[in-house]
Amino acid sequence: MVESTGRFETAHGPKYLTQLCKHFAHKIEVVHGERHGECRFSFGTAVMDADDEALTVRLAVSEADQLPQAKAVIADHLARFAFREEDRAIAWSS
Numbered sequence: 423m424v425e426s427t428g429r430f431e432t433a434h435g436p437k438y439l440t441q442l443c444k445h446f447a448h449k450i451e452v453v454h455g456e457r458h459g460e461c462r463f464s465f466g467t468a469v470m471d472a473d474d475e476a477l478t479v480r481l482a483v484s485e486a487d488q489l490p491q492a493k494a495v496i497a498d499h500l501a502r503f504a505f506r507e508e509d510r511a512i513a514w515s516s
Contacts, residue, residue, distance in 0.1 A: 423482050425483075426480075426493065426514050427515050428479040428481070428496065428497070428512040428514045430479075430504070430512040432475075432476060432507060433475070434507075435472030435474065435477040436456055436457050436473075438472070438477050438503050439457065440459075442461070442499055443470070446461045446463075446499075450462055450463055454470075457472045465488040465491055465492050466484060467481070477512075479512065481496070
């Protein structure tokens with residue numbers, strides 16, 4: 423299992439978590455509440471937690487070569503939903 427954690431600094435973490443989970447739920451299995459969500463993609467799992475300071479995403483994929491795709495899916499969708507944010511980039515760490 424290969425994992426990476428991303429943090430998106432924002433005061434609107436719960437809002438973006440909900441938007442992401444509702445969007446992904448149209449195609450994949452998603453479980454979410456107000457401040458926690460889990461999305462089960464074909465390439466792995468994204469576990470999201472939100473508070474009043476950030477949205478944190480923990481990715482877990484089975485193969486290292488799947489990690490760039492997983493990060494791109496989350497980052498691209500988040501950038502679309504957070505278009506009003508000054509900095510729309512999520513900071514990833516291994």
